[in-house]
Amino acid sequence: xxxxxxxxxxxxxxxxxxxxxxxxxxxxxxxxxxxxxxxxxxxxxxxxxxxxxxxxxxxxxxxxxxxxxxxxxxxxxxxxxxxxxxxxxxxxxxxxxxxxxxxxxxxxxxxxxxxxxxxxxxxxxxxxxxxxxxxxxxxxxxxxxxxxxxxxxxxxxxxxxxxxxxxxxxxxxxxxxxxxxxxxxxxxxxxxxxxxxxxxxxxxxxxxxxxxxxxxxxxxxxxxxxxxxxxxxxxxxxxxxxxxxxxxxxxxxxxxxxxxxxxxxxxxxxx
Numbered sequence: 001x002x003x004x005x006x007x008x009x010x011x012x013x014x015x016x017x018x019x020x021x022x023x024x025x026x027x028x029x030x031x032x033x034x035x036x037x038x039x040x041x042x043x044x045x046x047x048x049x050x051x052x053x054x055x056x057x058x059x060x061x062x063x064x065x066x067x068x069x070x071x072x073x074x075x076x077x078x079x080x081x082x083x084x085x086x087x088x089x090x091x092x093x094x095x096x097x098x099x100x101x102x103x104x105x106x107x108x109x110x111x112x113x114x115x116x117x118x119x120x121x122x123x124x125x126x127x128x129x130x131x132x133x134x135x136x137x138x139x140x141x142x143x144x145x146x147x148x149x150x151x152x153x154x155x156x157x158x159x160x161x162x163x164x165x166x167x168x169x170x171x172x173x174x175x176x177x178x179x180x181x182x183x184x185x186x187x188x189x190x191x192x193x194x195x196x197x198x199x200x201x202x203x204x205x206x207x208x209x210x211x212x213x214x215x216x217x218x219x220x221x222x223x224x225x226x227x228x229x230x231x232x233x234x235x236x237x238x239x240x241x242x243x244x245x246x247x248x249x250x251x252x253x254x255x256x257x258x259x260x261x262x263x264x265x266x267x268x269x270x271x
Contacts, residue, residue, distance in 0.1 A: 020266035050136030060095030070266030073099035099231035186214035
């Protein structure tokens with residue numbers, strides 16, 4: 001299925017057809033809720049004036065990227081919180097988080113990640129899986145994930161990585177519910193959620209992610225949920241399955257394919 005915001009580059013990667021700058025108006029009080037993809041797994045949520053970023057990587061990533069983030073940390077006027085799903089650099093960007101610190105009062109994360117944030121001098125707030133907390137008009141709940149790939153790597157063997165070090169987020173807003181399953185293998189719990197209005201879907205075909213077939217299965221359990229594609233088209237790494245999902249292929253395999261959304265980075269989606 002063709003999606004107007006998706007094209008193919010010279011390395012045969014599915015990539016966004018452009019980017020839309022995120023200006024001050026994206027952070028202003030508003031009468032509705034918008035969700036803006038920032039590239040990678042990053043999201044800006046503005047829920048009637050409550051401003052939350054999830055896993056923003058706006059600078060300083062240690063691999064080449066295909067486009068600049070649609071907003072720089074220096075141009076973010078204010079946030080009510082940042083939510084982090086796990087420790088990986090494409091989700092917990094220390095440079096970004098440090099450069100947002102003057103405008104962000106809290107960094108919510110699983111307990112281990114929040115501890116690391118505090119060691120970095122950031123106001124990390126740790127939570128258990130299943131725990132809920134509020135940020136302005138948004139209620140967030142940590143959902144389970146399984147992404148302990150580091151336990152298979154000698155480089156990361158200095159600790160044992162636990163499933164509770166990783167999470168997704170269920171976000172209740174005044175205008176509906178949003179679910180980010182996060183980087184995770186498909187879990188039975190993922191197929192037993194209430195149907196949200198919007199799923200922020202990492203559909204990477206990788207054994208430590210949901211896999212493509214897993215993404216289709218999850219999507220079809222919630223046939224009324226819109227599917228905003230994340231974790232694709234951002235990193236110049238054509239041989240990495242973790243960065244190279246194609247929203248067009250997803251749309252070819254899910255029920256109600258018109259619900260697959262691939263907005264440009266910086267282009268808001270109204271809930």
